[in-house]
Amino acid sequence: MITLENVTKSYGSFQVLRGCSAKIEKGEVVVVCGPSGSGKSTLIKCINALETFESGQIYVDGTAVRSAGTDHSMLRAKAGMVFQSFELFSHLTILQNIMLAPRIVQKRETTEIQALAETLLRRVGLERHANKYPIALSGGQQQRAAIARALAMRPDVMLFDEPTSALDPEMVQEVLQVMTELAREGMTMMCVTHEMGFARQVATRILFVDAGEIVDDCRAADFFAGRCSERAQVFLRYEAS
Amino acid sequence: MQIWSWHGFFTYLGSPYIFRGALLTLGMTAVSMVLGFFLGLLIAVMKRSPQPWFSWPARFYVWFFRGTPLLVQLVVIYAGLPKLDIRLSVMACSIIGLTLNEAAYLAEIIRAGLNAVPAGQIAAARALGMSERQIAWRIAFPQAFRLIIPPLGNSVNGLLKTTSVTSVISMEELMQRSQILVQDQFMVLELFSVAALYYLLMTTAWDFFQRRIEHFAERPYRRQQRVIPEAVMELPISSQDAR
Numbered sequence: 001m002i003t004l005e006n007v008t009k010s011y012g013s014f015q016v017l018r019g020c021s022a023k024i025e026k027g028e029v030v031v032v033c034g035p036s037g038s039g040k041s042t043l044i045k046c047i048n049a050l051e052t053f054e055s056g057q058i059y060v061d062g063t064a065v066r067s068a069g070t071d072h073s074m075l076r077a078k079a080g081m082v083f084q085s086f087e088l089f090s091h092l093t094i095l096q097n098i099m100l101a102p103r104i105v106q107k108r109e110t111t112e113i114q115a116l117a118e119t120l121l122r123r124v125g126l127e128r129h130a131n132k133y134p135i136a137l138s139g140g141q142q143q144r145a146a147i148a149r150a151l152a153m154r155p156d157v158m159l160f161d162e163p164t165s166a167l168d169p170e171m172v173q174e175v176l177q178v179m180t181e182l183a184r185e186g187m188t189m190m191c192v193t194h195e196m197g198f199a200r201q202v203a204t205r206i207l208f209v210d211a212g213e214i215v216d217d218c219r220a221a222d223f224f225a226g227r228c229s230e231r232a233q234v235f236l237r238y239e240a241s
Numbered sequence: 242m243q244i245w246s247w248h249g250f251f252t253y254l255g256s257p258y259i260f261r262g263a264l265l266t267l268g269m270t271a272v273s274m275v276l277g278f279f280l281g282l283l284i285a286v287m288k289r290s291p292q293p294w295f296s297w298p299a300r301f302y303v304w305f306f307r308g309t310p311l312l313v314q315l316v317v318i319y320a321g322l323p324k325l326d327i328r329l330s331v332m333a334c335s336i337i338g339l340t341l342n343e344a345a346y347l348a349e350i351i352r353a354g355l356n357a358v359p360a361g362q363i364a365a366a367r368a369l370g371m372s373e374r375q376i377a378w379r380i381a382f383p384q385a386f387r388l389i390i391p392p393l394g395n396s397v398n399g400l401l402k403t404t405s406v407t408s409v410i411s412m413e414e415l416m417q418r419s420q421i422l423v424q425d426q427f428m429v430l431e432l433f434s435v436a437a438l439y440y441l442l443m444t445t446a447w448d449f450f451q452r453r454i455e456h457f458a459e460r461p462y463r464r465q466q467r468v469i470p471e472a473v474m475e476l477p478i479s480s481q482d483a484r
Binding site (some may be wrong): 048050072073074075076077080081083085087088089090091092093100101104105106133134135136146149150153 | 359361362364365366367368369370371372375379380383384387460461462463464
């Protein structure tokens with residue numbers, strides 16, 4: 001589904017990503033973790049071309065990301081993204097937020113989108129908020145709406161960039177709940193998060209990133225059983241405390 | 242000569258000649274504002290472009306039209322165009338001058354609005370596969386518009402009065418007509434008071450409209466829909482597994 005080959009990127013003299021390679025199969029739930037500033041977010045944003053990278057290649061469903069001929073619009077429609085601070089369009093209602101891109105980007109039938117939007121809103125528990133504006137919703141509700149907005153594009157893979165970092169513990173749970181359900185339904189997911197509980201329960205694989213390198217790429221069970229690099233073990237000890 | 246003539250004041254207040262002058266002022270303001278807004282939008286977008294062949298002409302435009310007096314611009318248009326064998330009415334010259342001048346100021350206002358649209362929402366739109374054009378029209382412009390209503394209101398208000406500068410190319414708007422009548426009966430105070438009253442009337446009407454527009458644009462940003470207990474009631478996490 002997603003193949004990263006030697007992805008390298010720098011901001012000036014600072015190297016954010018140093019030759020990151022990994023392969024994510026269909027149906028996998030991959031949690032990307034590591035200390036702040038290690039390049040996790042940059043890495044995940046390279047996948048849907050929100051960030052550029054200088055060398056290496058990423059393939060999403062066989063399509064090369066860093067290529068002049070690539071239609072980024074098509075690529076992004078395949079990979080739904082959820083952001084740390086929700087980023088719902090503040091001038092549109094929740095329903096309009098969800099329906100906009102399928103309508104104007106994918107040019108799908110309005111009636112079909114509307115039906116799907118309503119189903120998705122029910123799934124994330126927001127059916128009664130469809131006609132409200134984002135400002136009227138709590139952070140957890142906004143994030144669930146943002147997940148619904150990404151799902152409305154019928155993506156093949158979902159990318160989460162610290163989806164719960166801006167939320168209080170109660171709201172974290174309601175968002176993780178939605179993400180867990182999504183994983184159980186077989187959605188391919190790549191998730192940058194500090195929620196180790198979620199990683200333990202839901203992830204099939206862990207990518208541990210430090211200083212722009214993928215230090216560990218292993219099964220979640222192995223990772224949490226301590227069969228990982230020393231650097232990751234130190235990190236895990238801090239997360240546990 | 243008496244100090245103040247109420248008779249004169251009311252005569253001029255009811256004068257169709259002055260009234261039509263006020264209508265011309267209003268019309269010129271409306272037309273130049275609308276045209277200036279779209280030209281300003283174009284210039285603002287160009288000025289924000291990373292491509293120098295877009296941004297430099299826009300920067301030059303703003304530099305030039307903000308850096309020279311409107312009066313000079315009007316005279317150049319009025320006296321210069323016929324030399325290129327382009328003959329336009331005084332009205333057309335006035336509107337062109339006002340539009341070109343206003344667009345430079347509006348471009349900067351619009352640019353401020355576009356800069357203030359949250360970058361995260363633009364990234365989200367991009368992540369949803371929207372093209373730059375779609376992002377501009379669907380996300381950036383609507384949000385920027387709300388932000389720039391107050392300074393835009395300033396511009397409309399200012400332009401209503403700035404139109405009087407067109408009198409230098411003999412445009413017979415409210416101010417010019419007042420001055421013409423002054424030479425007739427020398428009732429300077431009465432006439433200019435009538436003119437001032439008309440300006441006040443027009444700016445007051447604009448105030449009213451601006452408030453309506455603001456009220457409409459602020460609708461998505463009012464929190465009043467919020468009901469606090471809902472957040473707790475509406476997501477029974479335990480029952481979700483049952484579904």
